[in-house]
Amino acid sequence: MTVIPRSHPRYRSLLVRAGLAEEMQRGLVVPEGLMAHGRGEAFDYLLGERTTPSAARAAQAAAARLLLAERPVLSVNGNVAALASREVAALARAIPHLRVEVNLFHRTPRRAELVAHALRAAGVKEVLGVRPTARLRGLASDRSWVDPLGILRADVVLVPLEDGDRAQALVLAGKFVIAIDLNPLSRTAVVAQLPIIDELSRALSHVRREAVRLRRKAPRTLRAIASSADGPALRGEALSTIRERLLKLSRMRT
DSSP: OOOOOTTSTTHHHHHHHHHHHHHHHHTSSOHHHHHHHHHHHHHHHHHTSSOOHHHHHHHHHHHHHHHHOSSEEEEEOHHHHHHHHHHHHHHHHHSTTOEEEEOOSSOOHHHHHHHHHHHHHHTOSOEEOSSOOEEOTTOOSGGGEEOTTTGGGOSEEEEETOOHHHHHHHHHTTOEEEEEOSOTTSHHHHHSSEEEOSOHHHHHHHHHHHHHHHTTSOHHHHHHHHTTOOHHHHHHHHHHHHHHHHHHHHHOOO
8 A cells, every 4th residue: 555644634535545446456346436435525525524513413313213223234335344344343333233234236256255354354243245135126236136134124224325226225115224425415315314424434433422322222212313313404404514614615815
C-alpha cells in the first residue's frame, strides 16, 4: 500500500481509498465498488464529514428496531467487508441475534468466500449467504440470491451500501429495511423505511453504541424509539443540511 503521511489533510480518506484499491487487487472489491465509494464520499463532503443530528436519531431508531426484531439480518457486500468488517462484527456482538449474510451483485464463489473470510477474521462467528439457495422475487441479477436461514426469513434487514432495486425487492417481500447511504436522493434511501444518511463506519458504530445503551430497555420504550424516525423527514433534514452548508460555504472568502 502507498505510504500516506499522517500530516496529509485528507489522511483518512486517502487511507480508505488505498485500502479499497488494494482489496480490488485481491478480488474482494470490484471496480464498480470504487466508483460507488467515490460517489458516497462526495456526499460526505457536502454533509460535513460528520454524523448529523438526524443521522444520529436514525441510528438510535435502527438500534431499537434491530433489538425488537425476531430475525434481523445484516447484509454485507464487498465494499462493506473491505471498509467495515470490524464494525459489522462489533454490531453482531452487541445484538447477538443479529445474523450476518453475504450478498453480492458481482458474485463468484471465490469472491463470496473472500467476503466471508474478511468477516470471520474480524470476529463474525457465523456468516450466511456464501452458498445461497433461495431467491428474492423481482430481481434478475445475482443480488436476488439469499440464504433461506437469513434474509429469506428475516423481518428486519440492515442493508449498507445497497442497490435501489434490491432495497425495493426487500420492501416488497415484507421486510423492514434499514439502509445506510450517504446519498439522500438515492433510490435506496427513498424506498427504505429507515435511511441512515451517514458514512458506513460512523453509522455502524453509532448503531452499536445505541444498541448497547438500549438493550435493557423495556419493549414499550424500544417501540417508541423505533417509530420516532420518519424516512422522508430524515432525507429532508439531510438535504437541508447540505443546502445550509453550501450557502455558508458560498459566502466564505478565500
